[in-house]
Amino acid sequence: MRVAVVDYGLCNMFSVLAAIRECGHDPVLDIDGEQIPRAEVAVVPGVAAFGAGMTRLVATGQAAALLRRADAGDGMVGLCLGAQMFLDSSQEAPDTPGLGVARGRVVALDPTLGTVPNQGWTLVRSAGDTPSGFLSDGDPEYYYFSHSFKCLVSPDSTEIATARSGAESILAAYRQENVVGVQFHPERSGAAGLAFLGRLLAAARV
Amino acid sequence: MAFRIVARLDVKPPNLVKGVHLEGLRKLGDPAEFARAYYDQGIDEIIYQDIVASLYERNSITDLVSLSATNVFVPMTVGGGIRETHDATALVRAGADKVCLNTGAVRRPQLITDIAAILGSQAVVVGIEAKRFGESWRAMTDCGREHTGRDVIEWAREAQDSGAGELLLTSIDQEGTMRGPDLKLVETVRSVVRIPIVAHGGVRGPEDALRLVEVGASAVAIAACLHSGAASVADFKTFLRDHGVEVRP
Numbered sequence: 001m002r003v004a005v006v007d008y009g010l011c012n013m014f015s016v017l018a019a020i021r022e023c024g025h026d027p028v029l030d031i032d033g034e035q036i037p038r039a040e041v042a043v044v045p046g047v048a049a050f051g052a053g054m055t056r057l058v059a060t061g062q063a064a065a066l067l068r069r070a071d072a073g074d075g076m077v078g079l080c081l082g083a084q085m086f087l088d089s090s091q092e093a094p095d096t097p098g099l100g101v102a103r104g105r106v107v108a109l110d111p112t113l114g115t116v117p118n119q120g121w122t123l124v125r126s127a128g129d130t131p132s133g134f135l136s137d138g139d140p141e142y143y144y145f146s147h148s149f150k151c152l153v154s155p156d157s158t159e160i161a162t163a164r165s166g167a168e169s170i171l172a173a174y175r176q177e178n179v180v181g182v183q184f185h186p187e188r189s190g191a192a193g194l195a196f197l198g199r200l201l202a203a204a205r206v
Numbered sequence: 207m208a209f210r211i212v213a214r215l216d217v218k219p220p221n222l223v224k225g226v227h228l229e230g231l232r233k234l235g236d237p238a239e240f241a242r243a244y245y246d247q248g249i250d251e252i253i254y255q256d257i258v259a260s261l262y263e264r265n266s267i268t269d270l271v272s273l274s275a276t277n278v279f280v281p282m283t284v285g286g287g288i289r290e291t292h293d294a295t296a297l298v299r300a301g302a303d304k305v306c307l308n309t310g311a312v313r314r315p316q317l318i319t320d321i322a323a324i325l326g327s328q329a330v331v332v333g334i335e336a337k338r339f340g341e342s343w344r345a346m347t348d349c350g351r352e353h354t355g356r357d358v359i360e361w362a363r364e365a366q367d368s369g370a371g372e373l374l375l376t377s378i379d380q381e382g383t384m385r386g387p388d389l390k391l392v393e394t395v396r397s398v399v400r401i402p403i404v405a406h407g408g409v410r411g412p413e414d415a416l417r418l419v420e421v422g423a424s425a426v427a428i429a430a431c432l433h434s435g436a437a438s439v440a441d442f443k444t445f446l447r448d449h450g451v452e453v454r455p
Contacts, residue, residue, distance in 0.1 A: 009295075009299075010295065010298070010324065010325070011298075012275070012298055012299075012301060012302070012303055013299060013301075014271075014272050014275035014276065014299075014300060014301030015275045015279070015301055015303070018275055018276040018277070018279075019279060022279070047298055047303060047325060047326070047329055048324060048325055048326060048329075049322075049323060049324060049325065049326045052323070052324050081326075111400060115207075115400065115401070115402055115424070116400070116401075117326075117327055117328035117371045117372070117401070117402075118207075118328075119328055119371065119372060119402055119424075120207045120208060120210055120250075120402070120424065120425070121207065121208040121210065121250060121454040122207050122208070142208060142454040142455065144280070144281055146281070146303065146304075146328045146329070147326075147328055148326065148327055148328055148371070164207075165207070166207075185281070185303070187279065188279060188280055188281045188303060189279070189280070190245070190248075190279055190280055190454075191279075193279060194279060
């Protein structure tokens with residue numbers, strides 16, 4: 001499967017490319033939006049701040065390409081910052097809009113409820129009665145989180161998974177039709193993470 | 207959240223090295239091979255510290271980082287000689303998940319803030335090398351070679367306030383000795399910061415990790431004990447789990 005990985009200059013490219021290859025797929029680097037329409041799945045990774053990330057995506061033309069892809073109903077996966085940038089807005093950069101390809105917003109983690117940044121290995125579970133789909137084919141798993149902000153998505157999102165940061169509930173993954181967001185780093189979550197990434201890419205392609 | 211077992215690899219490119227009190231280095235082998243072996247054994251995180259970068263004012267560890275990023279699928283923190291923001295972003299592009307600042311940050315705390323503005327606080331670790339000084343500790347830099355005259359407790363607070371997301375707290379007195387960690391150091395820093403503390407220096411085995419959990423560390427960074435084979439990753443995790451500490455299987 002041809003997977004376009006959106007490189008906007010601020011992401012951990014080596015890790016993401018390597019992990020996608022480990023899953024048996026063909027990652028292609030996109031630097032200007034050209035690869036985005038040609039792939040079966042587009043992946044937007046991220047190790048950066050919302051404002052800086054969005055500014056770069058817009059400047060390169062990749063933001064526009066992602067919007068067109070979303071409109072076309074083609075599969076897109078956002079990892080960590082990518083998952084946040086898919087939404088409408090973020091408290092991290094109130095003056096910078098998100099891509100808005102998924103309905104929701106990003107808010108700061110509450111330091112009175114848990115340690116901020118939320119950094120480390122946390123158990124992720126499917127929420128409620130939603131079918132597990134790509135989330136897990138078995139028991140809850142530990143995945144690696146590293147973030148100071150969390151996603152809040154519209155109630156019509158499906159395949160939600162949650163985790164806890166101290167006393168705070170956080171969204172671990174969401175899906176809105178062809179758009180999937182994952183708050184943790186599957187490419188950095190060991191064997192469980194690689195297995196998750198494989199299922200995620202397969203599910204996002206539909 | 208699980209307590210993290212982290213492997214700390216001191217690198218004098220191209221070798222993994224180990225010293226006592228960050229001096230007197232022995233070559234131990236290929237750092238990438240050690241890192242991959244630890245990954246296979248269930249390590250939660252890898253720290254690569256280029257211990258001569260500050261000395262030579264350069265950073266030559268990027269090739270190692272890129273190689274490990276292709277076969278070690280757990281977080282990697284990389285430190286050594288980060289002076290400017292672009293040093294940090296270059297390391298992240300090469301495969302690092304977090305960068306560790308010490309000398310660069312002590313000289314210019316604004317560096318912490320600048321890098322956090324681009325990468326986010328969660329990607330910025332400040333490494334503090336603490337040496338006992340009377341009833342407190344002073345911060346060292348350049349891998350324990352240079353004095354800063356700064357009190358560790360004050361510096362820890364300033365680093366947090368400048369935007370650090372995590373502290374890698376090394377006890378210079380205990381490092382490399384395998385005589386036990388400096389628990390008081392961790393306990394004291396824990397009482398003044400809210401960001402996670404990775405405790406490093408002197409760990410002899412799983413019991414020491416449990417003591418560190420008890421004084422509030424979020425993770426333990428182990429070097430000599432793992433590299434020498436005195437204890438394995440599984441030894442640490444099994445012991446901690448048996449004592450009620452949440453660890454990643």
